[in-house]
Amino acid sequence: MxxxxxxxxxxxxxxxxxxxxxxxxxxxxxxxxxxxxxxxxxxxxxxxxxxxxxxxxxxxxxxxxxxxxxxxxxxxxxxxxxxxxxxxxxxxxxxxxxxxxxxxxxxxxxxxxxxxxxxxxxxxxxxxxxxxxxxxxxxxxxxxxxxxxxxxxLPFDTADKPAPRAADDPVHRELAGLPRPRKHYQWYYSIRAANADMMSARQGLRDFLRGYYHHKSANWKDNQPYPLKSWSADELAKLPTYYVMDLAKTMPETVAEEMPSSAEIAANAWLPDAELAFYVSEYARTGFQGGLQWYRCGTSGAFDAELQLxxxxxxxxxxxxxxxxxxxxxxxxxxxxxxxxxxxxxxxxxxxxxxxxxxxxxxxxxxxxxxxxxxxxxxxxxxxxx
Known part of the structure; x- marks a missing residue:
């Protein structure tokens, strides 16, 4: 090191x-x-x-x-x-x-x-x-x-009225079935291809990270959040595409659509190029899979029983x-x-x-x-x- x-x-x-x-x-x-x-x-x-x-x-x-x-x-x-x-x-x-x-x-x-x-x-x-x-x-x-x-x-008061068996969350099928088909980013991050998608982003790793940080920042003027009413496809579809993505797109393709201009990048005081370069060099070396494993722990449900303690x-x-x-x-x-x-x-x-x-x-x-x-x-x- x-x-x-x-x-x-x-x-x-x-x-x-x-x-x-x-x-x-x-x-x-x-x-x-x-x-x-x-x-x-x-x-x-x-x-x-x-x-x-x-x-x-x-x-x-x-x-x-x-x-x-x-x-x-x-x-x-x-x-x-x-x-x-x-x-x-x-x-x-x-x-x-x-x-x-x-x-x-x-x-x-x-x-x-x-x-x-x-x-x-x-x-x-x-x-x-x-x-x-x-x-x-x-x-x-x-x-x-x-x-x-x-x-x-924990399931509660189920001795005489058993709780239904755990099943796949139907919201994902409902998101995919919307007129504009969508998918949730945490489940995208849990698929095998996610790390390779980001590491081999068509725009390059530097522009991918620049676009990702920009899209989720106050610099992206369409970030005007408000409470959602429910965990449902129609409500989730109101989220920006970095959270609820178009079904056929990768994350690099998603953020490429909102790439900041050269002038916006030059004016970015909170993440100038010299500081972005450090993130780029570290992720170029390690990849993203270490962080993506955290998402997989959650979306798999494999450790829910432990947390229910x-x-x-x-x-x-x-x-x-x-x-x-x-x-x-x-x-x-x-x-x-x-x-x-x-x-x-x-x-x-x-x-x-x-x-x-x-x-x-x-x-x-x-x-x-x-x-x-x-x-x-x-x-x-x-x-x-x-």
């Missing part, structure tokens, strides 16, 4: 490796490491991102007195020890094992507990499950861009939700953001939508995200036992 190029980071962030973390050698970005005894904050990225996505957040948290740790999660970047063969074992990528990765990492750094775990996109459910399963370690949680509606429910359990540590106001991710699963606030989290102290941000909220509007995070930490660290 010593031959890999340097990461374009602020001088206050360092890159390092930590061995023997649940079978992984984890690549970690770290800030606030200069003095010992600081409270720790753990940052968990999403797809298709890396620890690098926190580069604009880490210095502010460190400046406020925190030791900030952001790993490349299992399946991503410079972390090694995982295998993403499509026909290989999925179990290492299931949510409970991702929590074990996070727990092992903070323990390796010598922490019995952390002030907060903060997750974005697919890192959001990992952070939520960290707080749900080990509230003694993860004493507060911030979920970003992906609301947490709670653990899957915590059916009805709530997140009882202080919690907060932050997303871009122009992010459809808040509403892509009907009722999730409402369930998060009303039933899944018993101590939610804030739900914030940030103006001028789409899905990549901490990259698009880092100043406001940092303000919200620091305010949340000031509120919660004060009341945590030492």
């Amino acid at each position: 010593t031959s890999l190029p340097d990461i374009p980071l602020p001088s206050s962030i360092r890159s390092r490796y930590v061995e023997n973390i649940n079978g992984l050698t984890m690549h970690v970005l770290e800030a606030g490491f200069e003095t010992r005894g600081r409270p720790c904050v753990l940052l968990l990225h999403g797809f298709p991102e890396l620890a690098f996505s926190w580069r604009k957040v880490m210095p502010a948290l460190a400046q406020a007195g925190y030791h900030v740790i952001a790993p490349d999660q299992r399946g991503y970047g410079r972390t090694t020890g995982w295998s993403a063969e499509y026909d290989g074992e999925l179990a290492p990528f299931r949510l409970t094992n991702l929590v074990r990765d996070a727990l092992g990492l903070v323990s390796a750094f010598g922490y019995r507990s952390v002030a907060a775990v903060i997750g974005h996109d697919f890192g959001s459910p990992v952070a939520a499950w960290c707080a749900l399963l080990r509230p003694d370690v993860f004493r507060a949680v911030v979920m970003m861009s992906a609301p947490f509606a709670g653990p899957p429910k 915590w059916s009805g359990k709530t997140i009882d540590v202080p919690s907060c939700f932050i997303a871009g106001r122009q992010d459809w991710g808040t509403y892509q699963r009907a009722g999730a953001v409402e369930a998060m606030q009303s039933s899944a989290c018993s101590a939610m102290v804030g739900c914030h939508l940030v103006n001028g941000a789409g899905h990549w909220v901490q990259q698009e509007q880092p100043g406001e995200v940092n303000r919200l995070l620091l305010h949340f930490l000031e509120q919660t660290v004060r009341v945590q036992p030492s």
